[in-house]
Amino acid sequence: MEQPKKELIEGIADLFEDYQEAYVPGEWEAFSKGREKKKYPFFRTWISIAAVLCLISSVVFYRLNQPLQLKNKSQITLKKSGVTPFKQLLPAKDELILPITDKLVQSAPGNKLNVEKHSLGTNHKKAHYRADIADSTPFQLLPDNDQLIAAALAKPSIEGNQLVNDKSISIKQDNSLADSAVNLKKEKISTLDFLLAESKNPVKIKEKKDKVSKWDFGLEVAPSMTRQNMNIGGGLTTAYRLSSKFSLSSGISVLQLEAGQDIPISSAQASTVSFNAISEKELLSVDANIKAIDIPIAIVYKLNKHLYTSAGVSYFNVISEKRNNTYTQTSEVFKTFANPVTGELSGSRAVISEVVAETTPETPLRGNSYLGFFNFSVGRRQSLFNKYNILIEPFIKVPIGRLSSQELKLMNSGLKFQISF
């Protein structure tokens, strides 16, 4: 029996209802790879950035620490060549043994070997003994003479190539003895080195402290807001540390200020707008775009390691000024109109008031210098690589003196970003 024919749309719906393509091998693998990329879309970028930062920081770190490393080198040489400082602690008979260093062995092997032969007989026992002691008191800090003898003897025999094959050196034959002696030596010498380093540290720190400059220099960018406008400034800063808490800061920066002020119309003036005022201009507001050099001086008080506050004044020199005055202009007009019925002309007087903006040639601030602003700020200092500091400092600048009596509201506040070094 023939099946009834389906309508096209119904047929299409049926066709697609459970339709599926055959799986293409490799799609899962491609998906897995692609997913990893999607999962961390910025991973590679971040890795690259991190790598660059690491590189830069390591270079900076290396550069900054170069003089310090030289110091360390000289210290290391001192340590290598010498158990010498301990020599002074020892009685006279041990002095023969103590100066045995690589250097001495190389310069006078014959003599040295004799000395070693001489002292080795007792050394075996002593090393054993010391090893036992070391087990029971592993953190004994101060060495006694015997330990030093063992250490001094063990060192050339194990480390010095010249002595390795020498029959007179029997320490190597007795592994356990040699190991314990070497361990003992390492432990004791490293402890001693540590103590030595410790005893030298205060001097180093003191030296370092003395060398830290009292001057800081930096660069700053300071976006700020006046009443309506966004401004920007930037420049150089410097600070001199007066004490641990106080410092004196100064600098020079170029500011661009857009400021303005609305001139209030007095009621008396407002009432004069009448038919009697044939043509009258009334100043509504003044807007100015000022470029100036700002030289601040401030006392900075350090609240804690990161926070500080500062107060000061700044010298303000206007180098360019553009002014726009906005007026209301009132004028009288005479209007005539014809009567549509009679054709007779009649007239009436009217007062038109309009707002006009004009650029004025007046630049009362330009070229003048003022003790311009009171500056107040609170800031946070963040150290970067122990060398640089990033300072973020909200501030407010309040105009004073002649600057405050201008027709402009120059008070502004903003956020100062500074990097100092």
Next chain:
Amino acid sequence: MDNKSTMFQEIIAGLRARDERIQERIYVHYWGYLMGISTRYFKDRNLAKEVVNDSFIKAFKTMYDFKQDGTLEDFQKTFKSWLAKITVRTSLDKIRSNKSILTYVEEYEETGSRQVEIEEKLFVEDILKLLYDLPDLHRTVFNLYEIEGYSHDEIAVLLTIPVSSSRTYLTRAKQKLRELYKKSIESN
């Protein structure tokens, strides 16, 4: 127990155990089905694949919370339709992100809506060709209504178009499909 049942049981167990290894089985098993859906929306096969992969990523994030209370058969149906829904929504997101796709609607003359009976067996490739000849918005409405089973109200919400427009686009899409089908039959 046949292979399919075993596979679904494995999927269920994998989901319960939050075993990520089950993703491969799901992907391989449903890839073809989801491709079947996305190719109805996108002529560009690479775009369709992209949509399928995006759908799997979405599904793999949330599938471990997929509740399986009923029988194995219920699970098969609900899981499959859940994946289909994700794919449809991902397709629509893709279409929306390529805004230009839905902004242009080709107008064509209305010549009545007489029904057309199927003369020969329908093949997916042939019908897809006809679908690709429809304006994108018409094709999308047609797919959503006739194949996916969405109502006009739902389509209006999904595509942010008026319900009346959805109806109009569907009518026009069907009419155009019939015309194209007749033409293709005549040319053969």
